[in-house]
Amino acid sequence: MIISIHQPNFIPWIGYFFKIYKSDVFVILDNVQFTKNGFTNRNQIKTPSGPNWLTLPVIQSGKFGQNINECVIFNKSLNTKKIINSLSGNYKKAKYFDPYFDKISAILNEADDSLCKLNIALLRWVLIELEIKTKIITSSELENIEGESTERLISICKKLNGTKYLVGLGGKKYQKDELFEQNNIELINTPFKYPTYTQLWNDFLPNLSIVDVLFNCGPDTKTILRNSH
Numbered sequence: 001m002i003i004s005i006h007q008p009n010f011i012p013w014i015g016y017f018f019k020i021y022k023s024d025v026f027v028i029l030d031n032v033q034f035t036k037n038g039f040t041n042r043n044q045i046k047t048p049s050g051p052n053w054l055t056l057p058v059i060q061s062g063k064f065g066q067n068i069n070e071c072v073i074f075n076k077s078l079n080t081k082k083i084i085n086s087l088s089g090n091y092k093k094a095k096y097f098d099p100y101f102d103k104i105s106a107i108l109n110e111a112d113d114s115l116c117k118l119n120i121a122l123l124r125w126v127l128i129e130l131e132i133k134t135k136i137i138t139s140s141e142l143e144n145i146e147g148e149s150t151e152r153l154i155s156i157c158k159k160l161n162g163t164k165y166l167v168g169l170g171g172k173k174y175q176k177d178e179l180f181e182q183n184n185i186e187l188i189n190t191p192f193k194y195p196t197y198t199q200l201w202n203d204f205l206p207n208l209s210i211v212d213v214l215f216n217c218g219p220d221t222k223t224i225l226r227n228s229h
Contacts, residue, residue: 096218
């Protein structure tokens, strides 16, 4: 069984969903410390003047060391409105804007002020659109998970009877490969190659939120994702 694990990022890039697609079980690592200036509460879209951040600020005063599933969005209604307006202003001319915009807007508007719950709701919606049926669970659902960093990943894999662990493109920076080998868990590198596709405005920009692909490519996003290796 192939396991992959990642924090619940905010409308992530297409490579995040490719990793889920290539896994049997994907674990949302929600009970680890929130990292400022990461992708848990922000991501990039394309504008006429280049890439631009969409950000959901979280309340941090007095909450140092809080876990991702404890993060509360600051002034949620105002900041989700800003994101909705930014999506509309920059993608309304995209070929597939209409089929997706109302759905994204509804999720942003209807979710409560939990950053983690909002991210997971958007994640599950994208998975439905891409027809990815990988089993999704959160790490906070699992009992008796031990250790930090690599040890925690191994503990999760063992809990789920995983025999293989799918390594993301950034995983090599922090994990200890030898510990997986010692625990009889095979490491598999994600065979992802960033695809090019038709975008609005000027030269192609990679590494944007999945919404950029959806708005520009619509149903073809499923094929683009599956061929990204």
